Amino acid sequence: MISIIVHGGAWDIPDDAVESHYKGVEHALDVGWKILKLGGNAVDAVEQAVQIMENNETFDAGYGSHLNQLGEVELDASIMDGKTIRCGAVAAVHHIKNPITLARKIMDESEHILLVGNGAEQYAKEHGITICESTELVTQRERDRWETLRTKKEFKTKDAFKKLVRPSDTVGVVALDQYGNICTGTSTGGTPNKYPGRVGDSPLIGCGTYADNEVGGVSTTGWGEAMIKVVMAKTVIDLMEMNGSNPQKAAERGIEILHRKADGFGGVIALNKQGGFGIAFNTPRMARAYMNIDMNKPFIAV
Numbered sequence: 001m002i003s004i005i006v007h008g009g010a011w012d013i014p015d016d017a018v019e020s021h022y023k024g025v026e027h028a029l030d031v032g033w034k035i036l037k038l039g040g041n042a043v044d045a046v047e048q049a050v051q052i053m054e055n056n057e058t059f060d061a062g063y064g065s066h067l068n069q070l071g072e073v074e075l076d077a078s079i080m081d082g083k084t085i086r087c088g089a090v091a092a093v094h095h096i097k098n099p100i101t102l103a104r105k106i107m108d109e110s111e112h113i114l115l116v117g118n119g120a121e122q123y124a125k126e127h128g129i130t131i132c133e134s135t136e137l138v139t140q141r142e143r144d145r146w147e148t149l150r151t152k153k154e155f156k157t158k159d160a161f162k163k164l165v166r167p168s169d170t171v172g173v174v175a176l177d178q179y180g181n182i183c184t185g186t187s188t189g190g191t192p193n194k195y196p197g198r199v200g201d202s203p204l205i206g207c208g209t210y211a212d213n214e215v216g217g218v219s220t221t222g223w224g225e226a227m228i229k230v231v232m233a234k235t236v237i238d239l240m241e242m243n244g245s246n247p248q249k250a251a252e253r254g255i256e257i258l259h260r261k262a263d264g265f266g267g268v269i270a271l272n273k274q275g276g277f278g279i280a281f282n283t284p285r286m287a288r289a290y291m292n293i294d295m296n297k298p299f300i301a302v
C-alpha cells in the first residue's frame, strides 16, 4: 500500500477562494503521490508536499501567511517520522521560507526536537537552510487584512473561530510509503493578528502532528489554543489504536471531543497503517485531498 492525505485549512473558506484551495491541495497531493509512486519515502513525500503549499500564497504557511500584531510573518512547523517516532519542530521564525525543511533538518540532525525564534534561525544558518528577508513572505492581501484587524480591538482569536469568519489555512500532509513507514508534517503562520510570540498547536508534537507506524498519522488545523487543550493529534491516534484502527471514526470522535471539551473549531486528517483515510471538521469548509493505490483518481474537495 502507498497512501497520502493532505489538508489546506478548515474554516469558512469564501466562495472566491475555493478554486485556489482546490488547486493548492491538488498540486501538493500530486507532488507527494509521485514521490511515493516512484518508491520514495514518506518523509520526502511529506516535506515536498508541505513545501508546495508553503510556497503557495493561498495558504497560511510560508509565503502569504497571516501577520502578527506587529505586522510580521511568524512561522511554525513540525514533522514526525512514524518509523522511529523521531520528530523536529520550529516556532516563531521570521526568516525561513520553508519551515518544514528546517523542522526536518532538526529531526534528522539535532539532538533536540523544538527550536524557536533566533535559535531556530541560527540553526538554519549553520545547516545550510535558506534564510530570507521577512518582508519576502508578506503579501498585499495579508497587509490589507492586518490593517483591517488591527483597528478591531474587540477581535479575539477564540471568537474568530467560533464565528467562523476568520481564516485558518494551515497545511498538513500524512503519507504512507511502500516500506510501511508513515510520516506527518504540519506548517502554519498561525492565527491572524496573533500576539507576537504566540505559538499554536501546529509545531507541538501530539497537538498538531503525530505519526506512529504501529497506528497511523494525524495532522490538524483550526483554533490552536483548543487543539492544545485536548492534545488533538495524539488523541486521534489513541482513538485509532483503541478502536480497531478506524481512521474516520477516530477523526469524527476527535472533533467531537474538541468541540465538547474546549469549545473548539477546526479539522483533522488521519491515515491508518493500512492506508485508510479519516477526515472530520466542524467548520463550513475544509480543503482536503487524498489518494491511495486502490483509487483510480484522487479525491479532492473544499
Ligand code: ASP
Pocket (backbone or CB within 6 Å): 009, 060, 167, 168, 169, 170, 188, 189, 190, 191, 199, 200, 201, 202, 220, 221, 222, 223, 224, 225, 227
Ligand atoms: N492551528 C493553527 C494555529 O492555531 C491555525 C490554523 O490551523 O490555521 O496556529
